[in-house]
Amino acid sequence: MKNLNKIGINTAKYSFIIGTLFLLTYAITKYDMIAVFGYYYLITAIFFNIAIVLYLIIKTIINKSELITNLKTIGVILLNIPIAYLYVIIVFDYLNFF
Numbered sequence: 670m671k672n673l674n675k676i677g678i679n680t681a682k683y684s685f686i687i688g689t690l691f692l693l694t695y696a697i698t699k700y701d702m703i704a705v706f707g708y709y710y711l712i713t714a715i716f717f718n719i720a721i722v723l724y725l726i727i728k729t730i731i732n733k734s735e736l737i738t739n740l741k742t743i744g745v746i747l748l749n750i751p752i753a754y755l756y757v758i759i760v761f762d763y764l765n766f767f
Contacts, residue, residue, distance in 0.1 A: 674738055674739065674742045676721065677721050677722075677725055677739075677742035677743070677745070677746055678742060678745060680717065680718060680721050680746060681718075681745045681746045681748065681749055684714045684717075684718060684746075684749050685749055685752060687710060687714070688707070688710065688711065688714065688749075688752070688753060688756055689756075691703060691706065691707035691710055691756075692707065692756045692759065692760065695707060695760060696763075701764070704760050704764065707756075707760065711753060711757070714749075714753075718746055718749065721746060722743050722746055722747070725739045725742055725743050726739075726743070
């Protein structure tokens, strides 16, 4: 289970880092294609993070002894949701989508 949680934490960390790099690159360059690539990255990251969370939930159901550790890992992954939402609002506001 320790390896699984490491995968979950790394997934959250790299999702955050890559998303932040897309946002900063877009903010610096103002190149609209960066926003498009960031959007496609966001869709891909959503599916990948959902897969990791579902895997953690299934593993927790099978092995209840790791409940607290897995729930903490799921919580860390889910922290990316409000961050991603904020990034989307920032980019859409800049592109005058709202």
